[in-house]
Amino acid sequence: MIRTNQDFIAYVERLKKGSSHEIDEHVFKPKTTILRQDKRYDSVYLIKKGIAKCYITDENGKEFIQEFLGEGMEFGELEIFSEKLTICSVTSVDELCVYSFSHKTYKALLADDPTFNHLVMKALADKIRYKAPRHSYQHSYPIEDNILRLQKLFPELTEILPKKDIANYIGVTTRSLNRALRELRAKQENLR
Amino acid sequence: MIRTNQDFIAYVERLKKGSSHEIDEHVFKPKTTILRQDKRYDSVYLIKKGIAKCYITDENGKEFIQEFLGEGMEFGELEIFSEKLTICSVTSVDELCVYSFSHKTYKALLADDPTFNHLVMKALADKIRYKAPRHSYQHSYPIEDNILRLQKLFPELTEILPKKDIANYIGVTTRSLNRALRELRAKQENLR
DNA sequence: AGAAAAAAAGGACATTTGTCCCAAGCACGA
């Protein structure tokens, strides 16, 4: 659920030391919104440390969380390829350290550095691979199954995130999430 | 809903005429399954003409349609970047004409042809952009709204596709789709 | 520390969607 990409971060750190490219560093406080849906930006970010949530808000104000980004994941890169507005808002969950590239630098790297090019391409492909089964799974299984799956994959996450985020990630209301959690607890009582 | 990419097809046709690369052509009959989920393949396909559906089947046999691919859309390309199994099955809806590249050829083009490289990258980025709001929308709105949206975007599609596919695309059962359609009809009666 | 705001939990009820059926229409192959 929290996605990472060690290869990418390792390579960018190497690049930055080489210092032939301008790569900046930033630190954002928890709960800072870095990208806002439907705006235009001129930077691409790569997460060095921390967790960010990437989400869409619809007209009714409902949030739908696309993914949680961890070390080595980038955001703001889609706008390099089609000169459009950002589709997702991105907000830091805890303290977030990032590397940032201007569009200019990023494009230059894509064009001149085959390794970088390949890493970006792979990262895009992985985002697609990741999303496909996820939405399918969420549709096909009851909330309880989704919770169990999540708790198995990221036991620690339930501690960090507010219930609302977990609900938005699964795509249900907080009420439904609570109900499901209670039923799970009841079942575990019964087992003892 | 049926996605296309004219730039890509135009460029590949130009490439093929140049004939320095091996690009084959294939025609598939309607309802032919070209890729099967969880198998391994050695080709990438680009649609020249026709429509294909791209879907995931879960353990219970439920299909969830990811997207409908039209002219200029590719499939089987994700496996170039991570040497994994295919995540989606792909089946022709009507007669389907495709160009096909061996992985070897495709990789060579990616490495040596910057225009091709850029087109592929943009295509990947667009797939991500496309999926994000779609799943969010489907979750947040009732079936009726999803149908109306679909009918507005692709009035012809309702003719070509069996109801089951439309339901699978929206992510509901055929029963629910029918119910929603009937209610829509009733509402339109009332207006007159 | 104390007030205000946000998060968590859950009751009661409404609505949506799914499941399980059955029946009619149509389509394609033996």
Next chain:
DNA sequence: TCGTGCTTGGGACAAATGTCCTTTTTTTCT
């Protein structure tokens, strides 16, 4: 041309989820 098997349409009921609201607890800010 006659079946056999999809596709379509819908009834009846069950289950899941959402909405609205209230209460309690926790966090945050001054």
